[in-house]
Amino acid sequence: MKIAIIGFGNLGKTFASSFIKSRFIKSEDIHVVTRTLPKPEMTLGIPMVNFQNIPSSEITGMDILILATKPQDFDVVAKGLNGLISEEQMVLSVMAGVSIEKIKDKLNVKKVIRSMPNLGTQIGLGMTVFSASAETDRKDLFIIQNLINTTGKSIYAEDESLINPATAVSGSGPAYVFYFMNAMIKAAEKFGFTSSEAEVLVHQTFLGAINLQSASDLSNEELIVKVASKGGTTESALKVFNAHDLDKIIADGMRSANRRAIELGA
Structure with a gap:
Protein backbone atom coordinates (compact mmCIF):
# COMPACT_ATOMS: atom_id res chain seq x y z
CA MET A 1 0.00 0.00 0.00
CA LYS A 2 1.32 3.43 -0.97
CA ILE A 3 0.38 6.63 0.84
CA ALA A 4 0.86 10.30 0.03
CA ILE A 5 0.81 12.78 2.90
CA ILE A 6 0.06 16.37 1.95
CA GLY A 7 1.55 18.53 4.69
CA PHE A 8 4.35 17.55 7.04
CA LYS A 13 4.69 13.70 10.90
CA THR A 14 2.65 11.91 13.56
CA LYS A 26 6.94 0.75 4.79
CA SER A 27 8.84 4.04 4.90
CA GLU A 28 9.68 3.77 1.21
CA ASP A 29 5.95 3.57 0.41
CA ILE A 30 5.23 6.97 1.98
CA HIS A 31 5.46 10.06 -0.21
CA VAL A 32 5.24 13.57 1.23
CA VAL A 33 4.35 16.92 -0.27
CA THR A 34 5.54 19.78 1.95
CA ARG A 35 6.44 23.43 1.50
CA THR A 36 9.80 23.00 3.21
CA LEU A 37 11.86 19.90 2.55
CA PRO A 38 13.14 18.36 5.79
CA LYS A 39 16.78 17.77 6.64
CA PRO A 40 17.85 14.13 6.04
CA GLU A 41 17.85 13.40 9.79
CA MET A 42 14.22 14.58 10.07
CA THR A 43 12.66 12.33 7.42
CA LEU A 44 11.63 9.53 9.82
CA GLY A 45 13.39 7.10 7.52
CA ILE A 46 11.38 8.12 4.47
CA PRO A 47 13.74 8.39 1.46
CA MET A 48 14.56 12.00 0.57
CA VAL A 49 13.50 11.32 -3.03
CA ASN A 50 9.96 10.76 -1.69
CA PHE A 51 9.69 14.40 -0.57
CA GLN A 52 8.38 17.05 -2.96
CA ASN A 53 7.64 20.76 -2.77
CA ILE A 54 4.76 20.50 -5.20
CA PRO A 55 2.52 17.56 -6.14
CA SER A 56 3.70 15.50 -9.11
CA SER A 57 2.37 12.63 -11.21
CA GLU A 58 3.56 10.21 -8.49
CA ILE A 59 0.41 11.16 -6.56
CA THR A 60 -1.65 9.31 -9.16
CA GLY A 61 -0.07 5.99 -8.13
CA MET A 62 -0.88 6.36 -4.43
CA ASP A 63 -3.61 4.21 -2.83
CA ILE A 64 -4.45 6.74 -0.12
CA LEU A 65 -3.98 10.48 0.06
CA ILE A 66 -3.83 12.07 3.52
CA LEU A 67 -4.69 15.76 3.72
CA ALA A 68 -2.76 17.11 6.71
CA THR A 69 -2.63 20.77 5.72
CA LYS A 70 -4.24 23.72 7.48
CA PRO A 71 -7.93 24.02 6.52
CA GLN A 72 -7.41 27.60 5.33
CA ASP A 73 -4.85 26.30 2.82
CA PHE A 74 -7.12 23.64 1.35
CA ASP A 75 -8.34 25.62 -1.67
CA VAL A 76 -4.77 26.30 -2.80
CA VAL A 77 -3.75 22.67 -2.13
CA ALA A 78 -6.76 21.41 -4.08
CA LYS A 79 -5.71 23.44 -7.13
CA GLY A 80 -2.23 21.93 -6.94
CA LEU A 81 -3.70 18.43 -6.90
CA ASN A 82 -6.05 19.09 -9.82
CA GLY A 83 -5.73 16.37 -12.43
CA LEU A 84 -3.42 14.20 -10.32
CA ILE A 85 -6.04 12.24 -8.38
CA SER A 86 -8.25 9.49 -9.76
CA GLU A 87 -11.85 8.98 -8.69
CA GLU A 88 -11.04 5.66 -7.03
CA GLN A 89 -8.29 6.88 -4.72
CA MET A 90 -9.15 7.23 -1.04
CA VAL A 91 -8.68 10.60 0.61
CA LEU A 92 -8.29 10.80 4.40
CA SER A 93 -8.62 14.32 5.77
CA VAL A 94 -7.38 15.44 9.18
CA MET A 95 -8.33 19.07 8.47
CA ALA A 96 -10.72 20.65 10.96
CA GLY A 97 -13.97 22.02 9.61
CA VAL A 98 -13.66 20.99 5.93
CA SER A 99 -16.67 18.89 4.95
CA ILE A 100 -16.65 15.63 3.02
CA GLU A 101 -18.75 17.22 0.28
CA LYS A 102 -16.31 20.10 -0.18
CA ILE A 103 -13.35 17.71 -0.45
CA LYS A 104 -15.23 15.55 -2.98
CA ASP A 105 -16.11 18.60 -5.03
CA LYS A 106 -12.68 20.28 -4.96
CA LEU A 107 -10.67 17.11 -5.65
CA ASN A 108 -13.21 15.33 -7.87
CA VAL A 109 -13.05 12.13 -5.81
CA LYS A 110 -15.68 9.79 -4.37
CA LYS A 111 -14.05 8.04 -1.41
CA VAL A 112 -13.45 10.64 1.28
CA ILE A 113 -12.90 10.02 4.99
CA ARG A 114 -13.01 13.01 7.32
CA SER A 115 -11.42 12.61 10.73
CA MET A 116 -10.80 14.56 13.93
CA PRO A 117 -7.71 13.33 15.80
CA ASN A 118 -6.44 14.90 19.02
CA LEU A 119 -3.08 15.70 20.58
CA GLY A 120 -2.65 12.22 22.06
CA LYS A 139 -13.17 -2.80 3.15
CA ASP A 140 -12.06 0.80 2.70
CA LEU A 141 -13.22 1.70 6.21
CA PHE A 142 -11.39 -1.30 7.67
CA ILE A 143 -8.14 -0.17 6.05
CA ILE A 144 -8.60 3.43 7.19
CA GLN A 145 -9.48 2.46 10.75
CA ASN A 146 -6.39 0.26 10.98
CA LEU A 147 -4.28 3.19 9.80
CA ILE A 148 -5.86 5.60 12.29
CA ASN A 149 -5.53 3.09 15.13
CA THR A 150 -1.75 3.16 14.80
CA THR A 151 -2.08 6.53 16.59
CA GLY A 152 -4.45 5.36 19.34
CA LYS A 153 -8.18 4.58 19.31
CA SER A 154 -10.97 5.58 16.96
CA ILE A 155 -14.73 5.73 16.64
CA TYR A 156 -16.61 5.61 13.33
CA ALA A 157 -19.50 8.07 13.09
CA GLU A 158 -21.97 7.28 10.34
CA ASP A 159 -23.34 10.81 10.67
CA GLU A 160 -20.71 13.37 9.60
CA SER A 161 -22.39 16.03 11.74
CA LEU A 162 -20.91 14.30 14.81
CA ILE A 163 -17.40 15.37 13.75
CA ASN A 164 -17.98 18.89 15.13
CA PRO A 165 -19.13 17.66 18.58
CA ALA A 166 -16.15 15.27 18.52
CA THR A 167 -13.96 18.32 18.03
CA ALA A 168 -15.55 19.87 21.12
CA VAL A 169 -15.15 16.69 23.20
CA SER A 170 -11.96 14.84 22.26
CA GLY A 171 -10.32 17.29 19.86
CA SER A 172 -10.27 20.15 22.36
CA GLY A 173 -10.48 17.81 25.35
CA PRO A 174 -6.77 17.64 26.22
CA ALA A 175 -6.77 21.42 26.77
CA TYR A 176 -9.63 21.08 29.27
CA VAL A 177 -7.61 18.53 31.22
CA PHE A 178 -4.50 20.75 31.15
CA TYR A 179 -6.65 23.69 32.30
CA PHE A 180 -7.96 21.77 35.32
CA MET A 181 -4.48 20.46 36.13
CA ASN A 182 -3.04 23.96 35.94
CA ALA A 183 -5.73 25.29 38.31
CA MET A 184 -4.90 22.53 40.81
CA ILE A 185 -1.16 23.22 40.52
CA LEU A 201 1.28 16.04 43.14
CA VAL A 202 -1.17 16.91 40.37
CA HIS A 203 0.44 14.89 37.58
CA GLN A 204 0.55 11.68 39.60
CA THR A 205 -2.99 12.24 40.88
CA PHE A 206 -4.33 12.49 37.32
CA LEU A 207 -2.22 9.56 36.13
CA GLY A 208 -3.44 7.35 38.98
CA ALA A 209 -7.07 8.40 38.55
CA ILE A 210 -7.09 7.73 34.80
CA ASN A 211 -5.50 4.30 35.21
CA LEU A 212 -7.83 3.45 38.09
CA GLN A 213 -10.85 4.43 36.03
CA SER A 214 -9.59 2.39 33.07
CA ALA A 215 -9.07 -0.71 35.24
CA SER A 216 -12.38 -0.41 37.12
CA ASP A 217 -15.87 -1.61 36.26
CA LEU A 218 -17.37 1.19 38.33
CA SER A 219 -18.96 4.28 36.79
CA ASN A 220 -17.43 7.71 37.36
CA GLU A 221 -20.24 8.51 39.79
CA GLU A 222 -19.48 5.36 41.79
CA LEU A 223 -15.76 6.15 41.83
CA ILE A 224 -16.50 9.64 43.14
CA VAL A 225 -18.52 8.12 45.99
CA LYS A 226 -15.59 5.80 46.84
CA MET A 254 -18.02 22.40 25.16
CA ARG A 255 -21.16 23.75 23.48
CA SER A 256 -19.23 26.91 22.65
CA ALA A 257 -16.43 24.81 21.13
CA ASN A 258 -19.01 22.92 19.07
CA ARG A 259 -20.55 26.16 17.77
CA ARG A 260 -17.11 27.42 16.76
CA ALA A 261 -16.35 24.17 14.94
CA ILE A 262 -19.56 24.62 12.95
CA GLU A 263 -18.62 28.23 12.14
CA LEU A 264 -15.16 27.21 10.93
CA GLY A 265 -16.70 24.66 8.57
CA ALA A 266 -19.24 27.06 7.12
Whole structure:
Protein backbone atom coordinates (compact mmCIF):
# COMPACT_ATOMS: atom_id res chain seq x y z
CA MET A 1 0.00 0.00 0.00
CA LYS A 2 1.32 3.43 -0.97
CA ILE A 3 0.38 6.63 0.84
CA ALA A 4 0.86 10.30 0.03
CA ILE A 5 0.81 12.78 2.90
CA ILE A 6 0.06 16.37 1.95
CA GLY A 7 1.55 18.53 4.69
CA PHE A 8 4.35 17.55 7.04
CA GLY A 9 3.46 19.51 10.14
CA ASN A 10 2.70 17.91 13.51
CA LEU A 11 -0.14 15.71 12.24
CA GLY A 12 1.56 14.74 9.01
CA LYS A 13 4.69 13.70 10.90
CA THR A 14 2.65 11.91 13.56
CA PHE A 15 0.80 9.77 11.04
CA ALA A 16 3.95 8.98 9.06
CA SER A 17 5.81 8.01 12.23
CA SER A 18 2.93 5.86 13.52
CA PHE A 19 2.54 4.02 10.22
CA ILE A 20 6.25 3.23 10.12
CA LYS A 21 6.63 2.25 13.80
CA SER A 22 3.63 -0.07 13.59
CA ARG A 23 5.09 -1.59 10.40
CA PHE A 24 1.72 -1.04 8.79
CA ILE A 25 3.32 0.95 5.97
CA LYS A 26 6.94 0.75 4.79
CA SER A 27 8.84 4.04 4.90
CA GLU A 28 9.68 3.77 1.21
CA ASP A 29 5.95 3.57 0.41
CA ILE A 30 5.23 6.97 1.98
CA HIS A 31 5.46 10.06 -0.21
CA VAL A 32 5.24 13.57 1.23
CA VAL A 33 4.35 16.92 -0.27
CA THR A 34 5.54 19.78 1.95
CA ARG A 35 6.44 23.43 1.50
CA THR A 36 9.80 23.00 3.21
CA LEU A 37 11.86 19.90 2.55
CA PRO A 38 13.14 18.36 5.79
CA LYS A 39 16.78 17.77 6.64
CA PRO A 40 17.85 14.13 6.04
CA GLU A 41 17.85 13.40 9.79
CA MET A 42 14.22 14.58 10.07
CA THR A 43 12.66 12.33 7.42
CA LEU A 44 11.63 9.53 9.82
CA GLY A 45 13.39 7.10 7.52
CA ILE A 46 11.38 8.12 4.47
CA PRO A 47 13.74 8.39 1.46
CA MET A 48 14.56 12.00 0.57
CA VAL A 49 13.50 11.32 -3.03
CA ASN A 50 9.96 10.76 -1.69
CA PHE A 51 9.69 14.40 -0.57
CA GLN A 52 8.38 17.05 -2.96
CA ASN A 53 7.64 20.76 -2.77
CA ILE A 54 4.76 20.50 -5.20
CA PRO A 55 2.52 17.56 -6.14
CA SER A 56 3.70 15.50 -9.11
CA SER A 57 2.37 12.63 -11.21
CA GLU A 58 3.56 10.21 -8.49
CA ILE A 59 0.41 11.16 -6.56
CA THR A 60 -1.65 9.31 -9.16
CA GLY A 61 -0.07 5.99 -8.13
CA MET A 62 -0.88 6.36 -4.43
CA ASP A 63 -3.61 4.21 -2.83
CA ILE A 64 -4.45 6.74 -0.12
CA LEU A 65 -3.98 10.48 0.06
CA ILE A 66 -3.83 12.07 3.52
CA LEU A 67 -4.69 15.76 3.72
CA ALA A 68 -2.76 17.11 6.71
CA THR A 69 -2.63 20.77 5.72
CA LYS A 70 -4.24 23.72 7.48
CA PRO A 71 -7.93 24.02 6.52
CA GLN A 72 -7.41 27.60 5.33
CA ASP A 73 -4.85 26.30 2.82
CA PHE A 74 -7.12 23.64 1.35
CA ASP A 75 -8.34 25.62 -1.67
CA VAL A 76 -4.77 26.30 -2.80
CA VAL A 77 -3.75 22.67 -2.13
CA ALA A 78 -6.76 21.41 -4.08
CA LYS A 79 -5.71 23.44 -7.13
CA GLY A 80 -2.23 21.93 -6.94
CA LEU A 81 -3.70 18.43 -6.90
CA ASN A 82 -6.05 19.09 -9.82
CA GLY A 83 -5.73 16.37 -12.43
CA LEU A 84 -3.42 14.20 -10.32
CA ILE A 85 -6.04 12.24 -8.38
CA SER A 86 -8.25 9.49 -9.76
CA GLU A 87 -11.85 8.98 -8.69
CA GLU A 88 -11.04 5.66 -7.03
CA GLN A 89 -8.29 6.88 -4.72
CA MET A 90 -9.15 7.23 -1.04
CA VAL A 91 -8.68 10.60 0.61
CA LEU A 92 -8.29 10.80 4.40
CA SER A 93 -8.62 14.32 5.77
CA VAL A 94 -7.38 15.44 9.18
CA MET A 95 -8.33 19.07 8.47
CA ALA A 96 -10.72 20.65 10.96
CA GLY A 97 -13.97 22.02 9.61
CA VAL A 98 -13.66 20.99 5.93
CA SER A 99 -16.67 18.89 4.95
CA ILE A 100 -16.65 15.63 3.02
CA GLU A 101 -18.75 17.22 0.28
CA LYS A 102 -16.31 20.10 -0.18
CA ILE A 103 -13.35 17.71 -0.45
CA LYS A 104 -15.23 15.55 -2.98
CA ASP A 105 -16.11 18.60 -5.03
CA LYS A 106 -12.68 20.28 -4.96
CA LEU A 107 -10.67 17.11 -5.65
CA ASN A 108 -13.21 15.33 -7.87
CA VAL A 109 -13.05 12.13 -5.81
CA LYS A 110 -15.68 9.79 -4.37
CA LYS A 111 -14.05 8.04 -1.41
CA VAL A 112 -13.45 10.64 1.28
CA ILE A 113 -12.90 10.02 4.99
CA ARG A 114 -13.01 13.01 7.32
CA SER A 115 -11.42 12.61 10.73
CA MET A 116 -10.80 14.56 13.93
CA PRO A 117 -7.71 13.33 15.80
CA ASN A 118 -6.44 14.90 19.02
CA LEU A 119 -3.08 15.70 20.58
CA GLY A 120 -2.65 12.22 22.06
CA THR A 121 -1.92 10.85 18.58
CA GLN A 122 1.63 12.17 19.02
CA ILE A 123 2.35 9.49 21.63
CA GLY A 124 0.10 6.72 20.28
CA LEU A 125 -2.72 7.51 22.74
CA GLY A 126 -4.88 9.58 20.46
CA MET A 127 -8.65 9.62 20.11
CA THR A 128 -9.97 10.02 16.58
CA VAL A 129 -13.55 10.20 15.34
CA PHE A 130 -14.05 9.67 11.62
CA SER A 131 -16.85 9.63 9.07
CA ALA A 132 -16.92 8.71 5.40
CA SER A 133 -18.68 9.37 2.11
CA ALA A 134 -21.34 6.91 0.96
CA GLU A 135 -19.04 5.58 -1.77
CA THR A 136 -16.55 4.29 0.83
CA ASP A 137 -17.20 0.58 1.41
CA ARG A 138 -16.55 -1.65 4.44
CA LYS A 139 -13.17 -2.80 3.15
CA ASP A 140 -12.06 0.80 2.70
CA LEU A 141 -13.22 1.70 6.21
CA PHE A 142 -11.39 -1.30 7.67
CA ILE A 143 -8.14 -0.17 6.05
CA ILE A 144 -8.60 3.43 7.19
CA GLN A 145 -9.48 2.46 10.75
CA ASN A 146 -6.39 0.26 10.98
CA LEU A 147 -4.28 3.19 9.80
CA ILE A 148 -5.86 5.60 12.29
CA ASN A 149 -5.53 3.09 15.13
CA THR A 150 -1.75 3.16 14.80
CA THR A 151 -2.08 6.53 16.59
CA GLY A 152 -4.45 5.36 19.34
CA LYS A 153 -8.18 4.58 19.31
CA SER A 154 -10.97 5.58 16.96
CA ILE A 155 -14.73 5.73 16.64
CA TYR A 156 -16.61 5.61 13.33
CA ALA A 157 -19.50 8.07 13.09
CA GLU A 158 -21.97 7.28 10.34
CA ASP A 159 -23.34 10.81 10.67
CA GLU A 160 -20.71 13.37 9.60
CA SER A 161 -22.39 16.03 11.74
CA LEU A 162 -20.91 14.30 14.81
CA ILE A 163 -17.40 15.37 13.75
CA ASN A 164 -17.98 18.89 15.13
CA PRO A 165 -19.13 17.66 18.58
CA ALA A 166 -16.15 15.27 18.52
CA THR A 167 -13.96 18.32 18.03
CA ALA A 168 -15.55 19.87 21.12
CA VAL A 169 -15.15 16.69 23.20
CA SER A 170 -11.96 14.84 22.26
CA GLY A 171 -10.32 17.29 19.86
CA SER A 172 -10.27 20.15 22.36
CA GLY A 173 -10.48 17.81 25.35
CA PRO A 174 -6.77 17.64 26.22
CA ALA A 175 -6.77 21.42 26.77
CA TYR A 176 -9.63 21.08 29.27
CA VAL A 177 -7.61 18.53 31.22
CA PHE A 178 -4.50 20.75 31.15
CA TYR A 179 -6.65 23.69 32.30
CA PHE A 180 -7.96 21.77 35.32
CA MET A 181 -4.48 20.46 36.13
CA ASN A 182 -3.04 23.96 35.94
CA ALA A 183 -5.73 25.29 38.31
CA MET A 184 -4.90 22.53 40.81
CA ILE A 185 -1.16 23.22 40.52
CA LYS A 186 -1.68 26.93 41.22
CA ALA A 187 -3.86 26.11 44.23
CA ALA A 188 -1.23 23.69 45.55
CA GLU A 189 1.44 26.38 45.26
CA LYS A 190 -0.73 28.76 47.30
CA PHE A 191 -0.89 26.08 50.01
CA GLY A 192 2.91 26.29 50.19
CA PHE A 193 4.18 23.56 47.88
CA THR A 194 7.01 24.44 45.53
CA SER A 195 6.27 24.57 41.81
CA SER A 196 7.97 21.21 41.17
CA GLU A 197 6.21 19.57 44.15
CA ALA A 198 2.84 20.86 42.95
CA GLU A 199 3.52 19.50 39.45
CA VAL A 200 4.31 16.03 40.82
CA LEU A 201 1.28 16.04 43.14
CA VAL A 202 -1.17 16.91 40.37
CA HIS A 203 0.44 14.89 37.58
CA GLN A 204 0.55 11.68 39.60
CA THR A 205 -2.99 12.24 40.88
CA PHE A 206 -4.33 12.49 37.32
CA LEU A 207 -2.22 9.56 36.13
CA GLY A 208 -3.44 7.35 38.98
CA ALA A 209 -7.07 8.40 38.55
CA ILE A 210 -7.09 7.73 34.80
CA ASN A 211 -5.50 4.30 35.21
CA LEU A 212 -7.83 3.45 38.09
CA GLN A 213 -10.85 4.43 36.03
CA SER A 214 -9.59 2.39 33.07
CA ALA A 215 -9.07 -0.71 35.24
CA SER A 216 -12.38 -0.41 37.12
CA ASP A 217 -15.87 -1.61 36.26
CA LEU A 218 -17.37 1.19 38.33
CA SER A 219 -18.96 4.28 36.79
CA ASN A 220 -17.43 7.71 37.36
CA GLU A 221 -20.24 8.51 39.79
CA GLU A 222 -19.48 5.36 41.79
CA LEU A 223 -15.76 6.15 41.83
CA ILE A 224 -16.50 9.64 43.14
CA VAL A 225 -18.52 8.12 45.99
CA LYS A 226 -15.59 5.80 46.84
CA VAL A 227 -13.31 8.81 47.28
CA ALA A 228 -15.83 11.18 48.86
CA SER A 229 -16.68 9.77 52.26
CA LYS A 230 -19.63 11.42 53.99
CA GLY A 231 -18.62 14.54 55.89
CA GLY A 232 -15.04 14.31 54.60
CA THR A 233 -12.68 16.62 52.73
CA THR A 234 -13.59 15.50 49.21
CA GLU A 235 -17.30 15.97 49.85
CA SER A 236 -16.53 19.50 51.05
CA ALA A 237 -14.75 20.32 47.79
CA LEU A 238 -17.50 18.74 45.67
CA LYS A 239 -20.12 20.87 47.43
CA VAL A 240 -18.26 23.99 46.27
CA PHE A 241 -18.06 22.63 42.70
CA ASN A 242 -21.79 21.87 42.71
CA ALA A 243 -22.69 25.23 44.24
CA HIS A 244 -20.96 26.93 41.31
CA ASP A 245 -22.50 24.52 38.76
CA LEU A 246 -19.08 23.43 37.55
CA ASP A 247 -20.60 20.63 35.47
CA LYS A 248 -22.81 23.20 33.70
CA ILE A 249 -19.81 25.49 33.09
CA ILE A 250 -17.93 22.59 31.48
CA ALA A 251 -20.93 21.71 29.32
CA ASP A 252 -21.36 25.36 28.28
CA GLY A 253 -17.70 25.53 27.29
CA MET A 254 -18.02 22.40 25.16
CA ARG A 255 -21.16 23.75 23.48
CA SER A 256 -19.23 26.91 22.65
CA ALA A 257 -16.43 24.81 21.13
CA ASN A 258 -19.01 22.92 19.07
CA ARG A 259 -20.55 26.16 17.77
CA ARG A 260 -17.11 27.42 16.76
CA ALA A 261 -16.35 24.17 14.94
CA ILE A 262 -19.56 24.62 12.95
CA GLU A 263 -18.62 28.23 12.14
CA LEU A 264 -15.16 27.21 10.93
CA GLY A 265 -16.70 24.66 8.57
CA ALA A 266 -19.24 27.06 7.12
